Amino acid sequence: MKLIAKLAAPVAALALAGLTACAPQTSDNSAGQDDKSGTLRVWLFQEVNNKPKEKVVDEAVAAFEKANDGARVQIEYIPVETRAQRIKAAFNDPRSAPDLIEYGNTDTAGYVKDGGLADVTAEFDAWDQARDTDPTARQSVTVGGKVYGAPFFVGVRALYYRTDVFDELGIEPPRTQDELVATAKKIRKAKPELYGLAVGGAYTYGAMPFIWAKGGELAEEKGGKHTAAVDSPAARAGIETYTSLFGDDNCPAAKCASMGGNATVTAFASGKAAMAIGGDFSHQAVEAGSVKGKYAVVPLPGAKEGEIAPAFAGGNNLGVLRSTGHRTLAVDLLKRLAGKETQGKLFDAMGFLPTYTDVREQAAKKQPFVGPFIETLGAGAKFVPVSPAWGQIDASLVLPTMFQEIVSGKKDVAAAAGDAADKMDTAFAEAG
Numbered sequence: 001m002k003l004i005a006k007l008a009a010p011v012a013a014l015a016l017a018g019l020t021a022c023a024p025q026t027s028d029n030s031a032g033q034d035d036k037s038g039t040l041r042v043w044l045f046q047e048v049n050n051k052p053k054e055k056v057v058d059e060a061v062a063a064f065e066k067a068n069d070g071a072r073v074q075i076e077y078i079p080v081e082t083r084a085q086r087i088k089a090a091f092n093d094p095r096s097a098p099d100l101i102e103y104g105n106t107d108t109a110g111y112v113k114d115g116g117l118a119d120v121t122a123e124f125d126a127w128d129q130a131r132d133t134d135p136t137a138r139q140s141v142t143v144g145g146k147v148y149g150a151p152f153f154v155g156v157r158a159l160y161y162r163t164d165v166f167d168e169l170g171i172e173p174p175r176t177q178d179e180l181v182a183t184a185k186k187i188r189k190a191k192p193e194l195y196g197l198a199v200g201g202a203y204t205y206g207a208m209p210f211i212w213a214k215g216g217e218l219a220e221e222k223g224g225k226h227t228a229a230v231d232s233p234a235a236r237a238g239i240e241t242y243t244s245l246f247g248d249d250n251c252p253a254a255k256c257a258s259m260g261g262n263a264t265v266t267a268f269a270s271g272k273a274a275m276a277i278g279g280d281f282s283h284q285a286v287e288a289g290s291v292k293g294k295y296a297v298v299p300l301p302g303a304k305e306g307e308i309a310p311a312f313a314g315g316n317n318l319g320v321l322r323s324t325g326h327r328t329l330a331v332d333l334l335k336r337l338a339g340k341e342t343q344g345k346l347f348d349a350m351g352f353l354p355t356y357t358d359v360r361e362q363a364a365k366k367q368p369f370v371g372p373f374i375e376t377l378g379a380g381a382k383f384v385p386v387s388p389a390w391g392q393i394d395a396s397l398v399l400p401t402m403f404q405e406i407v408s409g410k411k412d413v414a415a416a417a418g419d420a421a422d423k424m425d426t427a428f429a430e431a432g
Contacts, residue, residue: 033325037070040326040333041098043086045316046077052349060342064333071329091116094323099330100337105140105317106384106394108148113388113431117148118320123331124150129340129356136313136381137355143386144224149319150338153352156311156381157206157300158372160268160286161275164294165191173298175305177213177241180275184250187274196250198273199242200259201404204394206277209309211238212382213302219385219424226387228424230399231417239406239413246407253407268295279314280353280373297372299379313381315355353377389424389431398423 047053054077061073076098078086083103090097091114103111111117124130124147130138137151159180161173169190174180184196200206211218216235219226229235246253251273259267261278268276269289277300278286286295299308318338320330336342343354347363353373354360364371384390393399402420405411411419 034327035325036068036328038326039072039074040100040324040329042073042075042100042333042337043078043090043098044075044102045080045083047350049350050077053346056342056345056349057337059345060336060339061333064336068329068332071326073333087111087116088114090321091323094321097321097323099324099326100318100320100334102152102316102318103149105137105151105313105315106390108141108317108319109143109386110388110391111319112143112148116321116323118322118324118327118330119146119148120150120320120331120334121147123335127335129335132340132356132358134313134355134357134360134377134381136377136383137315139383139386140313140315141317141319149317150334151355152316152318152338153343153346154313154315154355154377154381155279155281155353156313156373156376157209157277157279157282158297158311158376159275159300160265160278160282160295160297162268162291162294163296165194165274173296174301176301176307177210177303177309180301181241181244181250184245184275188250191274193272195256195267195273195275197245197275197277198259198264198267199245199251199256199277200261200264201246201253201257201407202260202397202400203264203277204399205312205314206261206264207239207242207399207403208312208382209277209300210242211235213307213309214238214241215303219387219428221385221387226385226389226428228421228428230402230424231414231421236413236417239402239417243403243406243413257404257407280351280370283351283369297369299372299376308376308379310380310382311376313377313383315353385428387428387431389427392427392431393424396423396427398427 057075065071065073087101133151137154141147141149141151165187171183174183187194188196214234214237216232216238217229220229245251246256264276265278265282265285267273269286269291271290302309318334320334324330340356340359344359346352347354354363360374364374398420402416405416406413
């Protein structure tokens, strides 16, 4: 097996997302071809610390090559920052395309529209391990009732809080979102040098649970068509709760309106916030900060006591390209890389949360810190609209603009949500 690691200059996220929206559909120049030998090319994402990932992948590939005489695998680790360029180019030039790719789970619908991913519904449904796949993870590879890959790992967010601050002030972790707001403001009043809860106007995935906790949705789907629902009464109630956290009594809008998820986690890890909404994937950064040994994590509370706010189920998938000339082998390799054994090893090596419910339970026994995140997944995580329009909506900063207009006082919740819904509906209509 040949491993290739390349680095490329970062490209602005907006430019990449723009490229995602405008590539023409690819043609399938390999129809009927299904070689059972030869070299399979695979593109996986380059991680900050990639060596542990490479070791796990090498083991899975070695088993694949041993089981498939005459088949070889060439792995290339590509920078996440330039993935859109590379993958779109591959869709448009099948002769130079890989057979199998790793991709972000919010990209599924767009890649399907572009004609780049193969429909593997039959193989996925016949795969015995697939029955243990988390339903939300399966949704992330499903478009129009068809499956276009296999979930690779999943990531969700929960509430990080400072145990030392809570102990000093004699307070308990909040049990409802109203308590969360009140607790954040109580801490800010007692300790004005801290944000009570670090929030960000550009933190889309940290804000979504507030909308979902109130029974709101980002969009509704009927007959294969999406319409915005972010301006519904329930969604507006969630937006109201989230934006109430911006102000001098918690997280001043002048500083926090522009903050994204990384900035809020950094504020917590550096000791500048008593609470933050962070992912299982944030654990390493928090452990490296000044709050190590002085924090805990609980699920983000819902609207009522005993409820957990639905979290966005992020993560990555693996997909076979339509243009592959090795479909059978590519699907076999997909199963090995996305299978239970490999996902278990990737959790041990990289901390990636498995997409199988049983493997996640085993992970929690090994590493108790993932318990609140697994509990959050078990309570019912949610996903963004499965539409090729989502890439454009996300790249156009529709939701961050809405939040920032509200916290800056430019618009009230109803007006800002209405404008955001109009922009979303335009994107849905253009996507077809």
